[in-house]
Amino acid sequence: MSKIEKVLATGKTHTTAVTPSSVHSNVNLKLSAAGGRDISFDNIVAHPSAEQLFAGAWSSCYTLALTLAAAQNKVTLPADTSVDxxxxLGQTGDAYFLGARLIVNLPGLSQDxxxxxxHAADQICPYSKAVRGNIDVAISVTTA
Structure with missing residues (x-):
């Protein structure tokens, strides 16, 4: 697995806690261009980047995995649980690679x-399993 030397584009998502009744609800996407610029779509269909779509699908799946992992560990997730x-998409030499950062926000829980x-959710989530060993992934947890 190679590390990215030059980032070409980044897809970002922010996903709030999923409840079983909302698993099949609509998805609302707010898109931004490389460099953090918001995109205004007037009279055209929005086309998210592959990185945004992948991050969105992964964050939705991972957030549901958090719910399962919390139940397995007898932990009550905070109402304001979220995942970023x-x-x-990056390049090292002439080769292209993906890399990812997961920021898990669990305010009010102990750090342990x-x-x-x-980490239990990372073991449950099919997207996390699919990329394990294939791309560089960093997971950080905030409790504040």
């Missing part, structure tokens, strides 16, 4: 409980 995922749930 950033997927980078939050880490346990976050």
């Amino acid at each position: 995922i950033e997927v980078d 409980a939050a880490l346990t749930v976050a």
